[in-house]
Amino acid sequence: MPIVSSEVAVQIDLGHLWFVVEHHVDDAGVTREWRWTPTKSVDPEKFLAEHAAVLEERVVAEAERAKAEAEQRGAVTKLDTYLRTLPDETLKSDAGLTDEELAAFKEREAVRVARG
Amino acid sequence: MADYACDQTAGGAGTGADWANAFTTFAAAIAAATSPGDRIFFDEATYSLAAGTYTVPAGVEWHGSNDTANFPPQTTGTFTITNPNAGDDVAFVGGGKIFGMKWTANATGVCFITFGGDAVAIEVEDVVVDLSANANAGSGVIIGGSTANPNEWFRSRGLEVLWGHVGQGFVLSCPWRSDGDNWCAGATVPTVLFESFGAAAAIEARGTNLSAASGTLFANATAAHPIIRLTNPKLHASATVVAASSNVYDGAEVFIFDGSSGDVHVSMAHYNSLGSTVVSTAVHCATGDAGEPTGVSWFHNTTTLCSFVRPYYGPWMDAYHEPAGAITPSIEVLRSGSATAYTDGEIHGDFSYKGTSGSTLLTFVSDRKARLAAAANQASSALGTSEWTGEHGSLNWFGKLAPASSFTPAEAGYVSARVVITAPSLSLYSHPFVRGVN
Numbered sequence: 200m201p202i203v204s205s206e207v208a209v210q211i212d213l214g215h216l217w218f219v220v221e222h223h224v225d226d227a228g229v230t231r232e233w234r235w236t237p238t239k240s241v242d243p244e245k246f247l248a249e250h251a252a253v254l255e256e257r258v259v260a261e262a263e264r265a266k267a268e269a270e271q272r273g274a275v276t277k278l279d280t281y282l283r284t285l286p287d288e289t290l291k292s293d294a295g296l297t298d299e300e301l302a303a304f305k306e307r308e309a310v311r312v313a314r315g
Numbered sequence: 316m317a318d319y320a321c322d323q324t325a326g327g328a329g330t331g332a333d334w335a336n337a338f339t340t341f342a343a344a345i346a347a348a349t350s351p352g353d354r355i356f357f358d359e360a361t362y363s364l365a366a367g368t369y370t371v372p373a374g375v376e377w378h379g380s381n382d383t384a385n386f387p388p389q390t391t392g393t394f395t396i397t398n399p400n401a402g403d404d405v406a407f408v409g410g411g412k413i414f415g416m417k418w419t420a421n422a423t424g425v426c427f428i429t430f431g432g433d434a435v436a437i438e439v440e441d442v443v444v445d446l447s448a449n450a451n452a453g454s455g456v457i458i459g460g461s462t463a464n465p466n467e468w469f470r471s472r473g474l475e476v477l478w479g480h481v482g483q484g485f486v487l488s489c490p491w492r493s494d495g496d497n498w499c500a501g502a503t504v505p506t507v508l509f510e511s512f513g514a515a516a517a518i519e520a521r522g523t524n525l526s527a528a529s530g531t532l533f534a535n536a537t538a539a540h541p542i543i544r545l546t547n548p549k550l551h552a553s554a555t556v557v558a559a560s561s562n563v564y565d566g567a568e569v570f571i572f573d574g575s576s577g578d579v580h581v582s583m584a585h586y587n588s589l590g591s592t593v594v595s596t597a598v599h600c601a602t603g604d605a606g607e608p609t610g611v612s613w614f615h616n617t618t619t620l621c622s623f624v625r626p627y628y629g630p631w632m633d634a635y636h637e638p639a640g641a642i643t644p645s646i647e648v649l650r651s652g653s654a655t656a657y658t659d660g661e662i663h664g665d666f667s668y669k670g671t672s673g674s675t676l677l678t679f680v681s682d683r684k685a686r687l688a689a690a691a692n693q694a695s696s697a698l699g700t701s702e703w704t705g706e707h708g709s710l711n712w713f714g715k716l717a718p719a720s721s722f723t724p725a726e727a728g729y730v731s732a733r734v735v736i737t738a739p740s741l742s743l744y745s746h747p748f749v750r751g752v753n
Contacts, residue, residue: 214596214598233555238575283486
């Protein structure tokens with residue numbers, strides 16, 4: 200999601216510092232803020248492109264992380280469904296679960312519901 | 316307690332008993348020094364180590380020294396660690412302390428140095444981490460090991476870190492106590508200095524040189540909310556302290572005390588994902604009260620994430636009080652650029668005092684709107700343009716945050732007050748002084 204527009208939305212003179220809020224809008228129309236307090240020797244306008252580039256990287260990383268987490272959740276759900284179908288003896292012999300581990304596994308809400 | 320020498324060029328018995336009979340390998344030296352009080356002295360040489368984890372046992376000291384004429388040596392120095400292969404990682408664990416070491420990362424591959432990760436504390440002093448020859452964005456410095464097994468804490472003094480790519484940075488998963496470090500000592504500046512945090516991460520740092528760190532200092536932590544205190548750091552003029560957060564629960568909470576890029580000694584700042592407080596020297600208030608600060612105000616601003624449910628809590632201010640009857644503490648505030656009063660559903664003051672006789676326990680009061688009540692305008696102040704300086708030319712609201720009624724502290728101690736904002740994207744100046752206490 201590239202940043203399509205950037206602007207300094209707020210720039211307040213704090214004497215020795217600027218208080219700056221930048222608005223960066225991505226191609227989905229989402230506005231992302233960048234807030235910072237550079238010293239008065241700095242021209243905030245000159246940093247808009249640099250901050251937009253950092254935000255773009257961050258947005259991509261967030262999207263990738265969300266995708267990976269969703270895939271992990273999907274896999275766990277399918278494994279849960281599959282494991283529910285296995286008999287206790289198989290879980291003990293093939294997966295190596297102890298009686299205590301098997302009991303703990305069966306305590307899980309999803310397993311309890313599936314097995315009645 | 317024993318002292319050992321390590322010198323790869325020694326030709327003696329190899330017992331480590333002195334320089335003439337020094338251990339000639341790093342492995343032999345660290346295998347010998349295992350008891351609390353043991354010390355190893357490494358000459359100022361370069362030791363090429365295989366990737367792996369090296370243990371400094373609890374109470375054991377590793378020292379670099381440039382004095383191979385005396386044993387034990389009398390002057391300090393630095394020994395250098397390198398790794399032979401691309402992508403070699405090295406970790407130092409255990410409860411001991413390393414003095415005078417430099418790690419130079421392999422020039423290629425993703426290389427990490429890790430301090431800790433075995434659930435005990437480790438310390439370093441005068442240690443240099445040099446990634447400057449490694450231009451791989453994935454390389455970095457891990458403090459505290461994995462998030463699943465962070466060490467108790469990491470303590471550093473005089474640690475210098477040189478980076479080799481803007482994508483490199485710290486990964487922190489334990490409390491870090493730092494004195495006099497330089498976290499960005501070389502020419503390459505990370506885009507984000509602290510890339511991620513574990514749940515146990517926190518920083519208490521004094522005198523940190525961040526003057527070259529022109530990027531973002533602290534990432535918006537995922538699933539972590541580290542408290543970070545930087546006392547007397549030197550900052551870069553254009554650094555961003557905390558990255559914008561997309562999640563209300565994310566983000567570091569950073570306090571900066573007397574830190575700036577220049578010769579400004581009034582600076583105090585507080586940042587989190589909900590808002591910030593920074594010092595303004597352009598706008599300030601003079602009430603005439605004894606002991607009040609002059610020439611500065613606190614500028615508070617909230618992010619879009621701030622709300623009545625998730626307020627931005629400004630830093631506490633204290634005023635010492637000896638019980639002598641009822642008091643009504645207050646905070647003078649200014650909305651500059653609008654004459655419309657803020658409501659008690661947007662801003663309020665929190666106040667605390669020792670309200671129980673014979674106890675240190677605090678009692679809290681505020682002028683926030685009552686639960687479920689409709690918001691009403693906060694009280695306007697009797698102060699105005701005569702007392703404030705630097706406010707808007709015509710559009711201002713001068714407010715006063717104070718509890719609805721007076722109270723009587725039961726014990727001597729501090730009466731504290733803070734500004735709390737419960738609305739997004741709101742700006743407010745406050746006079747950093749608890750009025751009405753003395």
